[in-house]
Amino acid sequence: MPTPNTIKLSRAGAIAAPVLASLLGACAGNGQGLDANGNPVGAGGGAPPTTLTADFKSIQENVFTPICVHCHSGASAPEGLQLDEAHSYALLVGVASAEQPSLQRVNPGDPDSSYLVQKLEGSAGITGARMPFGGPYLPQSTIAVIRQWITNGAQSPSASGTSASFAVTTLSPADGARVHAGSRPIVVAFSSEPDMSLMNESTLRLERVLPEGLQEVPGGVTLSLARGNPSTVLVTPRQGLAPGQYRLSIGAGGGLVPADVDARALQQAQSSEFTVEDRP
Numbered sequence: 488m489p490t491p492n493t494i495k496l497s498r499a500g501a502i503a504a505p506v507l508a509s510l511l512g513a514c515a516g517n518g519q520g521l522d523a524n525g526n527p528v529g530a531g532g533g534a535p536p537t538t539l540t541a542d543f544k545s546i547q548e549n550v551f552t553p554i555c556v557h558c559h560s561g562a563s564a565p566e567g568l569q570l571d572e573a574h575s576y577a578l579l580v581g582v583a584s585a586e587q588p589s590l591q592r593v594n595p596g597d598p599d600s601s602y603l604v605q606k607l608e609g610s611a612g613i614t615g616a617r618m619p620f621g622g623p624y625l626p627q628s629t630i631a632v633i634r635q636w637i638t639n640g641a642q643s644p645s646a647s648g649t650s651a652s653f654a655v656t657t658l659s660p661a662d663g664a665r666v667h668a669g670s671r672p673i674v675v676a677f678s679s680e681p682d683m684s685l686m687n688e689s690t691l692r693l694e695r696v697l698p699e700g701l702q703e704v705p706g707g708v709t710l711s712l713a714r715g716n717p718s719t720v721l722v723t724p725r726q727g728l729a730p731g732q733y734r735l736s737i738g739a740g741g742g743l744v745p746a747d748v749d750a751r752a753l754q755q756a757q758s759s760e761f762t763v764e765d766r767p
């Protein structure tokens with residue numbers, strides 16, 4: 488049986504460095520000729536003008552989408568971290584790192600203890616490689632903008648906007664994902680802040696899929712809101728998950744319907760089925 492490390496490394500190795508280099512074109516560099524926001528001064532030399540500012544939308548558009556998404560997407564995204572626009576905020580802010588679960592990927596207000604920043608800077612204590620995997624790495628001026636967004640509280644892009652309806656935006660692990668026991672945060676994110684009094688083990692379920700049917704996970708789960716990110720619910724099994732097939736579902740049980748804090752009911756039930764594998 489191949490170890491997950493081999494899988495990860497060969498996945499990463501398949502990504503050609505020149506692709507990254509060309510994607511990075513506009514922001515790679517040594518930090519010289521960049522203004523306080525990490526933007527090229529004058530934006531000459533044929534480089535497209537970038538508008539990197541310390542807000543999530545700008546960081547998504549200028550960093551995550553062009554540089555990280557081709558590895559960090561889909562059910563097999565490294566460490567379950569999907570960085571495409573639809574998933575990144577919910578899986579970063581207030582959510583534990585898979586590599587170092589004592590740290591949050593983004594800890595609002597505290598860039599130094601945010602694992603994302605440590606991985607981008609290649610800090611001494613990280614597990615695995617500096618990001619982007621294989622380089623070229625982000626200029627410190629770009630990392631400084633990401634740090635500033637975290638210092639400012641890691642606001643979401645929709646912090647002020649109100650969405651039309653209450654929906655599930657992210658289930659992680661995603662449908663079809665294969666994960667290792669205890670290695671990955673289990674996350675359900677919504678388009679707006681859920682009413683936690685309606686969130687319980689009948690509305691938000693983590694069940695084991697067995698030949699004889701669905702069975703509640705032994706010990707049950709704890710539900711909590713991600714710190715600084717009130718539309719993301721963390722699902723923490725009270726006991727480690729045994730290897731096997733699991734189903735994460737929201738709003739699928741009859742009876743109680745989840746709603747958001749503005750009393751809008753969840754429009755559509757959602758679920759994902761994932762496999763927990765033995766540790767190698």
Ligand code: HEC
Nearest residue numbers: 502554555558565566584585586603606615616618619620
């Ligand atoms: C070439 C593929 C590749 C690219 C591009 C890439 N990553 Fe990664 N990333 C990985 C792999 C593989 C791992 C797991 C192994 C490791 O950490 O060395 C990982 C792990 C991570 C982790 C740790 C997650 C956790 O929960 O512990 C973070 C954070 C991360 N990447 C952020 C980024 C960011 C931000 C970018 C873009 C600036 C990026 N990565 C670009 C492949 C990539």
